[in-house]
Amino acid sequence: xxxxxxxxxxxxxxxxxxxxxxxxxxxxxxxxxxxxxxxxxxxxxxxxxxxxxxxxxxxxxxxxxxxxxxxxxxxxxxxxxxxxxxxxxxxxxxxxxxxxxxxxxxxxxxxxxxxxxxxxxxxxxxxxxxxx
Numbered sequence: 001x002x003x004x005x006x007x008x009x010x011x012x013x014x015x016x017x018x019x020x021x022x023x024x025x026x027x028x029x030x031x032x033x034x035x036x037x038x039x040x041x042x043x044x045x046x047x048x049x050x051x052x053x054x055x056x057x058x059x060x061x062x063x064x065x066x067x068x069x070x071x072x073x074x075x076x077x078x079x080x081x082x083x084x085x086x087x088x089x090x091x092x093x094x095x096x097x098x099x100x101x102x103x104x105x106x107x108x109x110x111x112x113x114x115x116x117x118x119x120x121x122x123x124x125x126x127x128x129x130x131x132x
Contacts, residue, residue, distance in 0.1 A: 009126065012056070016069040018047040026101065032108040036116075053078040060085045060122075062097040088121030089114065 022044045024030065030040045052059065053074050059082045061067040070082055086094050097114050100107035 008130075010056075012052075013043060014046050014048040014052060016048055016061075016066045018045075020045045021047070028105075028108055029100070032105070032112060036112060048073070053081070057081060058083055062086075063099065064096060085115070085118045085122070088118040088125060090117055090121045092117055 024045075025033075025040045025043055033040050048059075048070065050073075059070060059074075059078075061070055061082065061084050063084075067082060067084060071079060074082060084096060086096050092114060094114055097111060097118070098107070100111045
């Protein structure tokens with residue numbers, strides 16, 4: 001797959017709740033991600049802000065609750081931008097990406113598997129949009 005578009009793609013992370021402002025990801029998330037070569041240590045929590053709806057072409061959610069919260073806040077003209085990350089899964093059949101917080105190590109590994117798979121599908125989607 002052509003990865004030349006990566007320098008044109010802006011990615012950010014934000015939450016529908018502001019429970020842990022400016023805090024890094026859960027230590028378990030960081031540890032499991034690092035085993036796969038993803039360094040999350042520089043990330044810090046921030047809430048979704050109104051300008052995100054205008055600025056970004058896609059706003060991806062992990063589960064139904066967060067999607068509903070985002071849709072409640074979203075101006076009508078930007079609702080089409082809200083999608084579930086699980087929509088981009090190519091093989092797995094999961095309606096959402098589950099929260100591994102209360103599970104064990106296998107939960108974090110499963111979530112990473114789903115995110116990696118969905119990211120591949122998302123990249124295909126972005127490339128198709130760019131070529132259209």
